[in-house]
Amino acid sequence: MKKGEKRRSELLGIAYKMFLAQGYENTSVDEIIKAAGIAKGTFYYYFNSKEQMLEEVIEGMIAEEAEAAKRVLGSQLSVPQKILGIIAAVRPAQDEQHIKEVLNRPENVLMHKKIGEHLFNVIVPLLSRAVEEGVQCGLFDCDHIPERVRMLLVLSSELFDKADFTAADADVFIDVMEKLLGAAPGTMGLIHTILQ
DSSP states (O other), X not given: OOHHHHHHHHHHHHHHHHHHXXXXXXXXXXXXXXXXXXXXXXXXXXXXXXXXXXXHHHHHHHHHHHHHHHHHHTSSOOHHHHHHHHHHHTSOOGXXXXXXXXXXXXXXXXXHXXXXXXXXXXXXXXXXXXXXXXXXXXSOOOSOHHHHHHHHHHHHHHHHTTSOOOXXXXXXXXXXXXXXXXXXXTTXXXXXXXXX
């Protein structure tokens, strides 16, 4: 990594931590500059704006998650396991749960929205490929796969993002998922493992 790329990466890391700790809207360019120990001109050499920095922070987070999801997709797991693995790859790890909590704060609404949009753009094609594999092997019977995947993601984010769902909510979601994908009852039951 070249010196300029390394410095840019360091600035993104500082901004990422600050955005999570105090909210995107509550973090100023001046605060980022102070934390990084650089001049304002140096900041603007690397970034046009704080908004550009936010976009790049989000893209970096999602790129790492997408790589993990692609490895799952290319594995020898069963189709339900691949779907579960892809979903798990884009969820914060146990030691990153504070990130999810911070993103759900009112002051991080913009960051949460942007992450959701970028994540959908990455995850819909990956999950669609897993569902297509399920159709090819006779596990699922459906068409309009990307549209069905989007619907499932919207439902799951609304239901599970705040972690205040019940066991009955999870059962109904799995039932809806199986019906939407044309799967036999019980096919996606292992989704319970990710909801615990």
